[in-house]
Amino acid sequence: MLKLENVSKSYNKGKIKAVDNVNIHVKPGEIFGFLGPNGAGKTTTIKMIVGLLKPDEGKIYIKNVDNQKEPLKAKKLISYVPDNPKVYERLTGIEYLNFMADMYGISKEIRNKRIREYLKVFELEDAVGDLIKSYSHGMKQKIVLIGALLNDPELFILDEPMVGLDPKSSFKLKEIMRKRCEKGKSVFFSTHVLEVAEKLCNRIAIINKGKIIAQGTMEELKGQFMNEESLENIFLELTEQ
Numbered sequence: 001m002l003k004l005e006n007v008s009k010s011y012n013k014g015k016i017k018a019v020d021n022v023n024i025h026v027k028p029g030e031i032f033g034f035l036g037p038n039g040a041g042k043t044t045t046i047k048m049i050v051g052l053l054k055p056d057e058g059k060i061y062i063k064n065v066d067n068q069k070e071p072l073k074a075k076k077l078i079s080y081v082p083d084n085p086k087v088y089e090r091l092t093g094i095e096y097l098n099f100m101a102d103m104y105g106i107s108k109e110i111r112n113k114r115i116r117e118y119l120k121v122f123e124l125e126d127a128v129g130d131l132i133k134s135y136s137h138g139m140k141q142k143i144v145l146i147g148a149l150l151n152d153p154e155l156f157i158l159d160e161p162m163v164g165l166d167p168k169s170s171f172k173l174k175e176i177m178r179k180r181c182e183k184g185k186s187v188f189f190s191t192h193v194l195e196v197a198e199k200l201c202n203r204i205a206i207i208n209k210g211k212i213i214a215q216g217t218m219e220e221l222k223g224q225f226m227n228e229e230s231l232e233n234i235f236l237e238l239t240e241q
């Protein structure tokens with residue numbers, strides 16, 4: 001579903017190596033957690049996957065589509081929720097959702113069904129006619145999530161999705177992630193919340209100083225780190241070296 005091959009990216013004319021020869025493979029039907037301390041290179045990696053940044057080296061494939069060679073074809077397969085969603089504040093919720101559906105060329109019938117369904121899930125039905133600038137931070141996050149789900153993406157990519165969501169919304173999002181994966185679709189998300197990653201993810205990669213320092217299922221990681229019981233211990237041992 002998603003393959004990163006020897007991907008690297010530097011900032012400031014090579015002075016900061018944000019992502020260093022990263023290899024990641026996400027399979028269909030997987031929830032994949034991308035973990036790492038602050039400044040490890042998570043957002044830079046995600047921005048390269050979604051086509052907002054160009055890798056200095058390496059290749060990224062989404063369902064075997066090279067995201068540099070065929071960017072539009074690759075973008076049709078994904079949806080992206082950034083860590084700090086900037087929404088068009090002068091649109092109403094429903095105008096924004098229709099705009100997103102137009103961008104992906106979704107028919108009226110399908111979009112109306114999906115919009116109704118997700119507005120109900122995230123309890124935004126009453127606010128959808130109001131301007132987004134009147135929304136709380138959590139409501140803005142939820143409208144962006146709904147917008148990103150409208151194209152029913154093969155690969156759903158989220159940067160720190162749980163931050164700012166209340167426990168109920170966070171629970172609903174996790175349910176949506178699980179259901180998508182049951183249908184053979186995939187989710188790739190970064191998080192600092194290790195308990196969420198441990199419970200939710202089929203596989204995990206840990207990045208530190210731009211390099212992947214561990215990748216596998218929880219069982220595989222526990223096998224590698226025999227003395228460590230929890231993901232938190234493994235994470236701390238690896239990232240404090």
Ligand SMILES: Nc1ncnc2c1ncn2[C@@H]1O[C@H](COP(=O)(O)OP(=O)(O)OP(=O)(O)O)[C@@H](O)[C@H]1O
Binds near residue numbers: 043
């Ligand atoms: N636009 C930029 N210009 C220069 N350096 C940058 C830029 N964006 C990120 N960096 C640097 O690249 C490295 C990786 O940053 P990145 O934002 O990818 O990490 P992150 O793992 O997402 O961090 P966090 O968990 O704090 O969001 C850091 O050293 C950061 O300071």
